[in-house]
Amino acid sequence: MGKTTPSDSAPLAEAAAYLYGLPLEEFTAERNARAKDIADKEMASQVKKLPKPSLAGWLMNMLTLHRRPAVDEALALGVELRAAQENLDQARMKDLGQQRQRLLAGLGKDSLALAKELGHGVSASVAAEIEQTFRAAMTDPDAAAAVATGRLLRALTASGWDAVDLAGAVGGPFDRPTSGPASGSQKAGDDGDAEVEDARNDLEDAERTLADADDDAEDAGRRIAKLQDRRQDLSSEIEELQRRLTELRNDLRSLDGQIDDAERVQSGAVRAARDAQRAVDKAKRQLERLLG
Secondary structure (H helix, E strand, C coil): CCCCCCCCHHHHHHHHHHHCCCCHHHHHHHHHHHHHHCCCHHHHHHHHCCCCCCHHHHHHHHHHHHCHHHHHHHHHHHHHHHHHHHCCCHHHHHHHHHHHHHHHHHHHHHHHHHHHHCCCCCCHHHHHHHHHHHHHHHHCHHHHHHHHHCCECCCCCCCCCCCCCCCCCECCCCEECCCEECCCCCCCCCCHHHHHHHHHHHHHHHHHHHHHHHHHHHHHHHHHHHHHHHHHHHHHHHHHHHHHHHHHHHHHHHHHHHHHHHHHHHHHHHHHHHHHHHHHHHHHHHHHHHHC
16 A cells, blocks of 8 residues: 555555455465554554454445445435434335345345355354444434445444444445544554454454354253253163064964974864765765675
């Protein structure tokens, strides 16, 4: 980046837009390298102080960069919602509220898919932060403008229709549409400020990852317990089936023996019947001779 003047915020905004559009793992090294290449010391210092975004902040920026139509749709819906709220149009609010729910659910899913596409596995809790950030952007025009910069540092939260806290929410220069420069936009300070903010965001992401991992471990533990119970049930069923199989085999052997006995009886009866038939035939011949 070429030489700039401290009063010109455009080069800083340009540098910030570039940096916050990078893969999260490349941010710190690229920020420091760009700051080192800037001739103007004041501008270099401001670039060096740009904080690394949290995972949720980074993913919001990626949505703004790679899914801009969906982001614009959400922000446009926010304009309609705020107008309906201002006009106390309850019917319109209800209709728009249903649209918002569908849109937020879709954006949450899109954020997970985009993160995976960009090589980052994120949890459902991060997707929830994405949804709450869009909800805040639909509530407050300043929050909407912050999202539109593509330079968010963290997730945003809304409390009803109150103004959203944007302190430390945007990296680089940011003018609130409703009140001019935001008090929470990037300010001048010690070069160590960015490193501290980076560390805080890294800690938040690590703590969130730990919490998600703990939840996953608990879920896995419960599933293991259920599977073990099911295994025990199946083992008991197998034992019962094996016992029943033994009984059936014994019954089969008994039936085989009875069949053998019955076949022997049948053979004897057949022989006796043949002998009886011969005796009948002999008696008939004897009677015929006597009568003839």
